[in-house]
Amino acid sequence: MINRILGLSRPTKRLVSVIADLLLLxxxxxxxxxxxxxDIAWMPAEKQLLVSGATVLVTIGAFIKLGLYRAVIRYLSEYAFLAIIIGVAFSSIALIVFGFLFQALVPRSVPVIYAAFAFLLVAGTRFSVRSLVQRPGAKSKDSVIIVGAGPKGMQLASALAQGVEFRPVGFISMENSNHxxxxxxLPVYSVEHIDKAVKDLxxxxxxxxxxxxxxxxxxxxxxxxxxxxxxxxxxxxxSELVAGQARINDIRDLEIEDLLGRDPVRPDTAIVADSLYQxxxxxxxxxxxxxxxxxxxxLRNKPRTLVLFEQSEFSLYSIERELRSINEVEGLEVSLHPVLGSVAHRRRCEAVMKAFGIQTVYHAAAYKHVPLVEHNVIxxxxxxVFGTxxxxxxxxxxxxxxxxxVSTDKAVRPTNVMGASKRLAELVLQGLAQRQxxxxxSMVRFGNVLGSSGSVVPLFRDQIRDGGPVTVTHPDIIRYFMTIPEASQLVLQAGSLGRGGEVFVLDMGEPVKIADLARKMIHLMGLDEKTCDNPAGDIEVVYTGLRPGEKLYEELLIGDDPQGTAHPRIMMAxxxxxxxxEVAQLLERLSLAxxxxxxxxVVDILRSAxxxxxxxxxxxxxxxQHGAGLGESNNAKPPLDGNVH
Structure with a gap:
């Protein structure tokens, strides 16, 4: 019966609602x-019948005016509840007024009793129908527990209840008093009883x-x-919700900062803004x-001009399109200039810097993937080195x-060409700082950034979704981790602290064991690790061995006596x-090789430096390894100004 009514057209369903309300009132x-x-057999007199009919018709008109018949019963909200209260109150007053106008017998208690009955019948039938309509769909939804009993959690519960995928069944509060x-x-459990909540609900x-x-x-x-x-x-x-970048019910896997298990590092925005504004x-x-x-x-610190220098056409196109959108939506009015070019071409770089009157350069162009650089030394x-x-x-x-x-922790006691080349780039800048x-x-070092190209987190996530195995190079390998926004904000701040030749080091917090990170991701995706003790597990962790140039423990500092700076998470090595x-002689030898x-x-020169x-x-x-380039006769002295490549 209900399904037949739900299958009717919208005007027909509204007419059914009006007729039902006429009868109920x-x-x-x-x-x-x-x-x-x-008197259960009471029958109205003629004037009482007129009063009753006029009251019902006026009430229907009030309900129409309040938009009650435009509301979809399946998604009935608190507004409909309020509309019924207002409409019933108006109806009760109308009953008194019509009783006075028609000189009919309407005892003072009747409007009050009528209001109670009218509200129960009109509201009760609607919310009962809503419950019946939603019950089959609710059973097919995935039941979820929401961790967070604040405004955000309540907003999420409301959004999910109106959706078709998830059904909130309870809250987990961080405060024991809410238990x-x-x-x-919906019931609220304290975080200490989350296991019980999952089972009970x-x-x-x-x-x-x-x-x-x-x-x-x-x-x-x-x-x-x-x-x-x-x-x-x-x-x-x-911040994403306020900016309109996402909706509250956009469910996704855990954020990288959640996997780190620590609060993000906050920069001193005033110092950064002062060094970039205009x-x-x-x-x-x-x-x-x-x-x-x-x-x-x-961009969000509103420089006058921002030049995007990149040798990859597609990468430059992508970031320019994104930044132009941000610039327009947020009304930043920054002059954006996408420029194609290689950092190895000195005259191109100089021409670009002069053309736009560049005051600050952030040099992030580098090859950073350890095994790839190990296989492509030159x-x-x-x-x-020469690009820097x-x-x-x-x-x-x-x-x-x-x-x-922008340097790297792999420049510290490097075991690979990538780290050694970045350390030599630091030496070049230190020498130039002394020369003029x-x-x-200044230089800024930090460890692995989660979410960057080549990061282990998206790799692990894809491997888990594909059914495994999750590949880790060594059971004891550890890395320092920081999110890309954290690292970038602190690079901007460290850059503003430089006075000439300093090597700044970002405090990356506690190092993370990669194998533990992999297991954490497996467990948080609702799966079990497959081991010898648990052969029925879902995902296996496989160790593939260290890659060329890779070491177990990355270091952020040389020496044991780093200096502090104005920011508690930025130190100076x-x-x-x-x-x-001496740097110039080293570069000349490296250029010849x-x-x-x-x-x-090349490797010998990097080792001797x-x-x-x-x-x-x-x-x-x-x-x-394949013999190309060996024994070639090319003894001409290469130019060192970077103009011929």
Missing amino acids: SVAIWAAFALRFE RSLIGN DAGRVLLAMEDTGSVNRKELIRTLEGLSIPVQTVPSM KSVMVTGAGGSIGSELCRQI EGAQNN WHTAEAAILAGVERFVL SETVF REVSMPWG SHTFDCEK PTGYSPNGDVVDLVW
Whole structure:
């Protein structure tokens, strides 16, 4: 019967609602008089019949005016509840007025009794029908528990209740005092009783809806959620909701900062804003994972000009399109300029910097993937060492005020060509800082950024979704981790602190064991690890062995006596440096070896420099191994100005 009514057209269903209300309101008036006169067989007199008919018709008109018949019963909300109250109150007053106008007998208690009956019948029938309509759909929805009993959690519960995928069955509160209370007819459990809540409510997954400003121990919470046998997911942050970038019911896998189990590092926004506002800024490698996030952060600090320097056409197109959209939507009025070019071309870099009057350069262009650079030694050295040198020399000639190199923790006692090339790039900038004082050079080191190209988190997530196995290079390998926005914000701040030649180090927090991170992701996706003790598990963790140039433990500092800075999460390393004359001789030797494709010579030069480079294997350059470039007669001295490539 209900399904037949639901299948009717919208005008027909509205007509059914009107007819039903006519009957219900008539019954309510009769019941009010019968109860007042204590006569179940009571029949109205002629004037009482006129009063009743006029009251019912006026009430229907009031309901129409209040929009009650436009409301879809399946999605009936609190507004409909309020409309019924207002309409019934108006109807009760109308009954008194018509009784006076028609001089009919309407005892003073009848309008009150009538109002109660009318509300119960009109509201009760609607919400009962809504319950009957929603019951089959609710049974087919996945039941979820919401962690967070604040406004965000309540908003999520309301949104899910109206949707077709999930059915909220309870809340988990961080405050023990909320235990065993009710929110919107849903039970609330304290976080200590989350296991019991999952069993009692037969929940199929857990959704995190924590308030952005809450003081919650993330590490403890994630450890507690790991023990559950159901998937754990999250909802967008409040900033995304306010910006319109996402909806509250956009469910997704845990954010990277949630996996880290710590609160994100906050920069001193005042210092950063002061160093960027109305300045002309250039970012090299603007299309890369770090470079693109630097551009987003810089853009929101409203520089006068932002130049995006990138050699990949597609990457440059993508980041320019995104930044133009942000610039327009947020009304930032920043002058954006996408420029194609290579950092190895000094004159191109100099021309660009002069053309746009660049005041600050953030040099993020580099080859950073350890195994790839290990297999492509010459290109790694050209891009990371000479690219940095030529861009820095161009900055000096163009009168740039500040030059910041985005470095890496792998530059510390490197075991691979990538780390050694980045350490040599640092030595180049240290030498240039001693040679002149017009351009302030500084370097910022940090560890692995989660979510960047090549990050383990998306790789692990894809492997888990594909049914495994999850591949980890070594059971004991550890890494420092930071999110891309965190790293980029602190790079901007560290760059503003530079006075010339400093190597800044970002405090990455506690190191994370990669194998533990993999297991955490398996558990938080509601699966079990497959081991010898648990052969029936879902996902196996497989160890593939260390790759060329890879080491177990990354280090962020050289020496044991780092200096503090104005920011508690930024330190300054005490580093060995070289006079510019010695650096220039080193670069000349490296350039000769590169132009003759002598990978072995390049590795020897990197080892002989004060980089601390100690390779843990033989040269594995792919071209070198296959004999190309060996014995070539190319003794011409290559140009060192980076103009011929």
